[in-house]
Amino acid sequence: MEETKSNGKTVQSLNDVTVMFAGDSGDGMQLTGTQFSNTTALVGNDLSTLPDYPAEIRAPAGTLYGVSGFQLHFSSSDIHTPGDSPDVLVAMNPAALKVNLKNIKEHALIIVNTDSFDPKNLKIAKYDSNPLDDGTLEGFHVIHVPITSLTTNALRDTNLSIKEITRSKNFFALGMMYWLYNRPVEPTIEWIKQKFAKNPDIAAANEAVLKAGYYFGDQTELFTTRYSVESANLPKGVYRNISGNEATAIGLVTASELSGLPLFLGSYPITPASEILQYLSTYKNYGVKTFQAEDEISGIASAIGASFGGSLAITTTSGPGLALKAEAIGLAVMTELPLVIINVQRGGPSTGLPTKTEQADLLQAMYGRNGEAPVAVLAASTPSDCFHMAIEASRIALNFMTPVILLTDGYIANGAEPWKMPLIEELEKIEVKFATEVEGFFPYSRNEKLSRPWAKPGTPGLEHRIGGLEKANITGNVSHDPDNHDLMCKLRTEKIQRIQNDIPELEVDGPSKGDVLVLGWGGTYGSIREAVDRVRKSGYKVSQAHLKYINPFPKNTREVLNNFKHILIPEINLGQLARIIRSEFLLPVIQLNQVRGLPIKSVDIQNKILEILGGNNGK
Amino acid sequence: MANNIDVNEVKLTAKDFSSDQDVRWCPGCGDYSILAQVQRTFPDIGVKKENIVWVSGIGCSSRFPYYMNTYGFHSIHGRAPAIATGLKISRPDLSVWVATGDGDLMSIGGNHFIHACRKNIDIKILMFNNRIYGLTKGQYSPTSEKGKVTKTTPYGSIDYPFNPASLALGAESTFVARSLDRDPKHLQSIIKRAADHKGTAFVEILQNCNIFNDGAFALLTDKETKADHVLVLEHSKPMLFGKENNLGIKLDGFRPVVIDINDGKHSVSDVWVHNEEDHHPIRSFILAHMTDDPKLPTPIGIFREVIKPTYDEGITEQIENVTKKKGRGDLQKLLFESNTWEV
Ligand code: SF4
Numbered sequence: 021m022e023e024t025k026s027n028g029k030t031v032q033s034l035n036d037v038t039v040m041f042a043g044d045s046g047d048g049m050q051l052t053g054t055q056f057s058n059t060t061a062l063v064g065n066d067l068s069t070l071p072d073y074p075a076e077i078r079a080p081a082g083t084l085y086g087v088s089g090f091q092l093h094f095s096s097s098d099i100h101t102p103g104d105s106p107d108v109l110v111a112m113n114p115a116a117l118k119v120n121l122k123n124i125k126e127h128a129l130i131i132v133n134t135d136s137f138d139p140k141n142l143k144i145a146k147y148d149s150n151p152l153d154d155g156t157l158e159g160f161h162v163i164h165v166p167i168t169s170l171t172t173n174a175l176r177d178t179n180l181s182i183k184e185i186t187r188s189k190n191f192f193a194l195g196m197m198y199w200l201y202n203r204p205v206e207p208t209i210e211w212i213k214q215k216f217a218k219n220p221d222i223a224a225a226n227e228a229v230l231k232a233g234y235y236f237g238d239q240t241e242l243f244t245t246r247y248s249v250e251s252a253n254l255p256k257g258v259y260r261n262i263s264g265n266e267a268t269a270i271g272l273v274t275a276s277e278l279s280g281l282p283l284f285l286g287s288y289p290i291t292p293a294s295e296i297l298q299y300l301s302t303y304k305n306y307g308v309k310t311f312q313a314e315d316e317i318s319g320i321a322s323a324i325g326a327s328f329g330g331s332l333a334i335t336t337t338s339g340p341g342l343a344l345k346a347e348a349i350g351l352a353v354m355t356e357l358p359l360v361i362i363n364v365q366r367g368g369p370s371t372g373l374p375t376k377t378e379q380a381d382l383l384q385a386m387y388g389r390n391g392e393a394p395v396a397v398l399a400a401s402t403p404s405d406c407f408h409m410a411i412e413a414s415r416i417a418l419n420f421m422t423p424v425i426l427l428t429d430g431y432i433a434n435g436a437e438p439w440k441m442p443l444i445e446e447l448e449k450i451e452v453k454f455a456t457e458v459e460g461f462f463p464y465s466r467n468e469k470l471s472r473p474w475a476k477p478g479t480p481g482l483e484h485r486i487g488g489l490e491k492a493n494i495t496g497n498v499s500h501d502p503d504n505h506d507l508m509c510k511l512r513t514e515k516i517q518r519i520q521n522d523i524p525e526l527e528v529d530g531p532s533k534g535d536v537l538v539l540g541w542g543g544t545y546g547s548i549r550e551a552v553d554r555v556r557k558s559g560y561k562v563s564q565a566h567l568k569y570i571n572p573f574p575k576n577t578r579e580v581l582n583n584f585k586h587i588l589i590p591e592i593n594l595g596q597l598a599r600i601i602r603s604e605f606l607l608p609v610i611q612l613n614q615v616r617g618l619p620i621k622s623v624d625i626q627n628k629i630l631e632i633l634g635g636n637n638g639k
Numbered sequence: 640m641a642n643n644i645d646v647n648e649v650k651l652t653a654k655d656f657s658s659d660q661d662v663r664w665c666p667g668c669g670d671y672s673i674l675a676q677v678q679r680t681f682p683d684i685g686v687k688k689e690n691i692v693w694v695s696g697i698g699c700s701s702r703f704p705y706y707m708n709t710y711g712f713h714s715i716h717g718r719a720p721a722i723a724t725g726l727k728i729s730r731p732d733l734s735v736w737v738a739t740g741d742g743d744l745m746s747i748g749g750n751h752f753i754h755a756c757r758k759n760i761d762i763k764i765l766m767f768n769n770r771i772y773g774l775t776k777g778q779y780s781p782t783s784e785k786g787k788v789t790k791t792t793p794y795g796s797i798d799y800p801f802n803p804a805s806l807a808l809g810a811e812s813t814f815v816a817r818s819l820d821r822d823p824k825h826l827q828s829i830i831k832r833a834a835d836h837k838g839t840a841f842v843e844i845l846q847n848c849n850i851f852n853d854g855a856f857a858l859l860t861d862k863e864t865k866a867d868h869v870l871v872l873e874h875s876k877p878m879l880f881g882k883e884n885n886l887g888i889k890l891d892g893f894r895p896v897v898i899d900i901n902d903g904k905h906s907v908s909d910v911w912v913h914n915e916e917d918h919h920p921i922r923s924f925i926l927a928h929m930t931d932d933p934k935l936p937t938p939i940g941i942f943r944e945v946i947k948p949t950y951d952e953g954i955t956e957q958i959e960n961v962t963k964k965k966g967r968g969d970l971q972k973l974l975f976e977s978n979t980w981e982v
Contacts, residue, residue, distance in 0.1 A: 260979045303973070304962065309954055314751065317721065322722065328710075347715055355712075482689070488715050
């Protein structure tokens, strides 16, 4: 931490900061957070975000359950999580303060909009007395800013209504934070101009308020210190900020281009997966066909129809939708058609926590179907990894003529990180060959991958029938023969196993042998990585391996696991991967499970690792 | 065919459409006739065999695709319209047909059915209505008449049946027709018309299940009774029926009544003239609901055919328009579209 003086104020240089913007769901906190993230990315910090919004679209104003938050962690070095607990809380109302108080760091900086701490809002937030002056905030560094009145002041010469004026107060908070953390206002001004191009009055007002917030920071005596976070030393390349859902959508279009097949998406809106359907429906000039179906079942059924017709077929959903699609996935298993099913996991069971994250659909993805119905199961580990895994899921589906379930989750779907973009021409093509030869064509003959030929309608002489009834090996005719069914069940399972030959081995970060391996899958990658880094910094040896291919596991998985005395598996469920690892490899594993609808905190993983190491082991 | 689908060069025969699989319906089942009429008609619809796909769900009727020597997909219960929808949207060049039954389409698949109609997906749906669950061995179906005694309704069913034509009309299907398994000529003509229609075509085929619901439509098919109980709808012709062709339907306000044109009081000019292209749907509903009244004959033929753009055309057109406006998508550009920075 370095200190210098500028403009009568101390400038303190920090390595990393976690900020939480919190307010009413109508206060524009998601927008504020996203703008702050984009600007932060542009100045070259590494960053990770966690939007956290209520399930209600417009919850009653001022309520605790109506609080919308946006957490952002940025740094001058490599980071992997949105931060365990915020260093700074911007609270636009009493409810936002109350909800976040238990989670912020000791001595954290709290910036409150004092205007909203009136008796009415205090009552709605269930405060008996005003926390700003009853000692509740003792120990914190609290800065009182009348954000609403300052905003009104800045716009007193405009013709805007009170409602319009107060609506732009989030820009005041944003401007103030830009000043505090030394970031330029220009990118947001640019954005405002584009976004409100049709409404120049509002654009001008927002810009004025943003600047007012910035100058307020500079002039007020409330702030004595300003902070700077130097740009991070990221690998060379061109970057953008990307969320998991957008990365998934772009990955699918890329897979379509790499395979030369038209993309078809059949989907039904469901939180937190709808964005993928929204993004893809804008990519019409990439030949993408999206079909918003009447229900989840039709979403997948239409995709199966498109797959039969020779498209790269996709369906996207979340947990409840995956349950509804189960029977149809079985049909795709039986008909051996390529299909990518993307499940952006959310809190369950039932409707559960629709806007919160969880990893509790792993067993559903693996086993949630009638009969022996094996499918490939993949999981993306970070927002940008969704791009690669969407391509991988497509590649495996097409090469092996099988449904593939790709698991992402609410956290990586909505969270964002800087992404070094690939060059499309450097990506490997996906080979697809349709059957055309009449001679020797059998719908259920197999190649070395055990994959059957794909003959699309329109091909003369290859007219054939497929369906959900058991198929006779090779001919594909309906068969109820006991030996044939036994053989076909085994062939379908063996086909999925052979995917092992086509996927990368499981990599170990850190020593390949040792006391502790932290094994994870999916969206917990960042939390684990950060915990492992911290443990290592304090001198311990610990290794990390992260599974992105779960069915089948990479070939060397057993070998990797056998090299460690203890295997710790942190998961946002009650032990689903742990259960699979135990049954598959007969290995004892240590679980760390939290189902709080939030990413696991790195500090909890860190403590668990230290507990296993037992003090000095491995130092 | 009106569709933008390749037409045949060499004339095929019914045999060309027959697959090598043994047909396994019960002997005497009405499905045999339906299969035969489809195979007889298909050489005339002018579509190449390889461009035809039959999609089905589950039930006796849904075995249909196995017996057609075209592309075929025997899927899961109720989902045929959804699978056919995805296939047609992704491959507008194909002629997509759905073979289904009253349980498959009106019960478990009801949602897919009404939405396919609503969206005017260019698929042809032949629903074999035998008013019973055959494959599961005789439970009542959503088209079984109230009071029907079956294995699951030993004291008679309490629920009211769907009127399939009315349901299809209500869901805005652009082609709604009814025919009979035992009237081969009529059935052939309706299949041909369905093939020619651009948009969702719904054909209800009254089909005898001689095992679990024998004689359900005997009045409409028996030599002695059919003339007095079946009204054959023909476009721009007066609705006449009866052994002597002397009975007619007169529209009394919204109420159809039977008149005798030879009784001295009425003449043929009192008889309702069928207009299948009537833009207003109300008259087609009156026709659909004639089956509810035992005093009225059951209409067969085309209740209504209207032409409006199909969903699959719409999606193709939108893609063309956006591509024209924005240019063919460039992936690398898509990546670089949002704020980028260089390290
Ligand atoms: S059960 Fe009825 S509908 Fe099914 S095949 Fe036999 S006769 Fe036909």
